[in-house]
Amino acid sequence: MQSLIEYLRSATGGSLSLGVGVTLTVVLGLWALLESLRAVGRLYGDRQQQQASRQKLRAEVQEVKLRCRELEQSQAGWNGSRKFTVFKKVAECEDVNAFYLKPHDGRPLPAFKPGQYLTFQLDLPGRDKPLIRCYSLSDSPxxxxxxxxxxxxxxxxxxxxxxxxxxxxxxxxxVVKEGDILNVKAPTGHFFLDMTRMNPIVLIAGGVGITPMLCMANAIAASGSKREAWFFFGVRNQREHIHKAELETLAAEHENIHLHVCYSRPSPGEVKGKDYQHEGRVSIELLKELLPSNNFEYYLCGNGAFMKSITDGLEAWGVPEKDVHFEAFGPATVKKKTVAPTASETVHLAKLEVTFSRTGKTVRWEPSAGNLLDFARSQNVKIDSGCCAGSCGSCSVAIKSGAVDYITPPTSTPEAGTCLTCVCRPKGNLVIDA
Ligand SMILES: Cc1cc2nc3c(=O)[nH]c(=O)nc-3n(C[C@H](O)[C@H](O)[C@H](O)COP(=O)(O)OP(=O)(O)OC[C@H]3O[C@@H](n4cnc5c(N)ncnc54)[C@H](O)[C@@H]3O)c2cc1C
Structure with missing residues (x-):
């Protein structure tokens, strides 16, 4: 204390009171500065919080609007098929076209969940019954x-x-051109993004598997949500780069959407950093390198080998199975986990016989086949298929004797005396008309 007094005296030419005055002024000045900085900080924090709440509210309002539309439309009803006019057909890239459809009856459209698909009943020349095919909705709900x-x-x-x-x-x-009318069943499917949640997600697509993912990313963007979405998309090169401009605009306009496009075989003139971000395939190594952690919910769609390698990689990385969702466009190579039969059920199932009456084959049921459709395929018995999710009805066959168990509940009710082979297995010895 003594030395401080001495110092003030010498610094102010011997006047102690002047020294104390100067010190007090400096201290008061510093205090005032600190307080104003704190106030500015608080104001900035409040603003950010307000902004986040506003965004959340906006997303919730959008979601409520969607739910209202769903409710309105579920009351309006749309069973079976409805006629839609193709009002626009756009060539997207090599062998890929986007089809824009409006209801021919001019009535409102039901909302759908991002990730769901439409089922088309196509009247192809030379076929006695319509060909049923499913296509995911690719634009925002x-x-x-x-x-x-x-x-x-x-x-x-x-x-x-x-x-x-x-x-x-x-x-x-x-064949299909603008102005044509198609028969379409209402949007359906279990593979969709829950828009009421805000948890961060990773979308992983290979080739045309981009469609449900683009829909999900579009839904996030259109809702105004700031939900974090990492989007990995793998193709060979620009010739296969579906909806390139739309994806780039999405990423440029929404900082919460992190787009990573991988070209496995870039063509000369295609620029890394502009046309695509990584050379090679989408791989678990790339995810590990770029994602801050494995703590995300993952949505995948692509060909069998692609999905198998990513799902295996995610499992090895410690991602819980409940956080990995996938859609297969063809025969499933990644098996959806279903309720496993008990030990005694397995013994019972392994003794069963399935007879394909038309083909004239009786074979021992293999529980590892999973469902009747995949089992028939493994025995070279041809059964039509579409959604592979118990919804479109194209894999329906008549049961001549016996009964089936549904491994996953079908989304459409099978006609009496038939079964949806893609989601069932035999309950006892079974004879089916295939
Ligand atoms: C839920 C869901 C969503 C989908 N979403 C989309 C989507 O958004 N976009 C999209 O493009 N597709 C999508 N698909 C896939 C789509 O439904 C069809 O499966 C796809 O278009 C192929 O149907 P296709 O009638 O053209 O081929 P098919 O006639 O069923 O033929 C399938 C393949 O078999 C090959 N083939 C022909 N003859 C033989 C033979 N003798 N032996 C072996 N193979 C042969 C063909 O060349 C062809 O590659 C989706 C599928 C599902 C289940």
Whole structure:
């Protein structure tokens, strides 16, 4: 204390009172500065909080609006098929077209959940019954006036000249044109994003598997939500880069959507950092490198090998199974986990026989086949299929004797005396008309 007094005296030319005055002024000045800084900090924090609450409220309002539309429409009803006019067909990239559909009756459209799909009943020339095919909705559910699907023509590989190109996708690509009318069943499907939640998500798509993911990302953007979404998309190069401009605009306009496009075989002239972000395939290593942690909910859609490698990788990375959701566009290579049979059920199931009466085959049921459709395929018995989720009805076959158990509940009720083979297994010895 003594030394401080001495110091003040010397610093102010011997006047102690002047020294104390100067010190007090400095201290008061500092205090005032600190208080104003704190006030500015509080104001900024409050603003950010207000902004976040406003965004959350906006997202909730959008969601309530969607729910109201759903309610309105569920009351309006839409059972069976409804006629839709293709009012716009846009070539997206090689062999891929987007189809914009409006209800022919001009009545309002039901809302849907991002990730769901439409089921088309296509009247192809030369077929005695309609061909049933499912296509995911690719635009936001907030689009009230139209539905959009994006369809890739499934070509037979060049080394299989005896194969034909995919029937449904070729019909869409080569025959369907603007002004045509199609029979469409209402949106459905269990693979969708819950828009009432705000948890961070990772969307992973390969090729045309982009469609449900784009819908999810569009839904987040259109709702005004700031929900964090990492979006990984793998294709060979720009020729396969579906909805390129739309994806880039989404990412540029929404800082919560982190887009990472991977080209496995970039063509000359395609620029890394502009056309795509990474060379190679979407892989678990890339996810580990870029994601801040594994603590996300994951949504996947792509071909079998792609989904298998990512789901295996996520499991090994410690991501709980409940946080990984996927959609298969064809026969499932990643098996959906279902209620496992008990030990005694397994013994019982392994003794069962399935007879395909038309093909004239009786074979021992293999529990590892999972469902009757996959089992029939493994025995080279042809059964039509569509959604592989118990919804579209195209895999329905008549039961001649016996009964089935449903592994996952079908979303549409099977006709009496038939079963939906994609979601059932035999209960006892079974004879089916296939
Ligand atoms: C829920 C769901 C959503 C979907 N969403 C989309 C989507 O958004 N966009 C999209 O493009 N697709 C989507 N699909 C896939 C779509 O439903 C069709 O499966 C796809 O278009 C192929 O149908 P197709 O009638 O053209 O081919 P199919 O006629 O069923 O033929 C399938 C494949 O078999 C090949 N083939 C032909 N002859 C033989 C033979 N002798 N032996 C072996 N193979 C042969 C064909 O070349 C073709 O590649 C979705 C599927 C599901 C289940």
């Amino acid at each position: 907030h689009q009230k006036d139209y539905y959009r699907v994006t369809i890739k023509k499934e070509k037979a590989p060049p080394d299989k000249p005896e194969w034909t190109h995919g029937a449904g996708s070729s019909y869409f690509t080569d």
